[in-house]
Amino acid sequence: MGQINLNVQGISSASSIEVIKKALKGLKDTNHIHVDWESGRVQVTRPFRQSDDIIHALNAAGYKASLDLDEQNP
Numbered sequence: 114m115g116q117i118n119l120n121v122q123g124i125s126s127a128s129s130i131e132v133i134k135k136a137l138k139g140l141k142d143t144n145h146i147h148v149d150w151e152s153g154r155v156q157v158t159r160p161f162r163q164s165d166d167i168i169h170a171l172n173a174a175g176y177k178a179s180l181d182l183d184e185q186n187p
Contacts, residue, residue: 114144115162118181121171124150129176136174140166154181 124133130148133155137146145158155178157167164180171178 114158114160117157117159117162117164117167119155119157119164119167119171119178120181121148121153121155122177123175124148124153126150132174133171133176136170137167140170143167 133148134146137143142159147156168178
């Protein structure tokens with residue numbers, strides 16, 4: 114399993130967590146989604162490390178997302 118760590122701007126409340134989870138749940142093979150609104154971080158676990166679709170889904174939901182390259186697992 115690959116863990117993808119993202120920095121997400123615009124997470125301002127607990128309701129943002131639900132919007133983000135809803136945006137990501139429909140993506141292929143997304144097994145676990147953790148949103149920490151205080152730090153602005155989102156972690157997604159899936160069998161492969163593709164992140165383009167995750168970033169696109171978050172941007173479409175109104176959040177600016179980017180990979181957290183310092184926190185990527187080898």
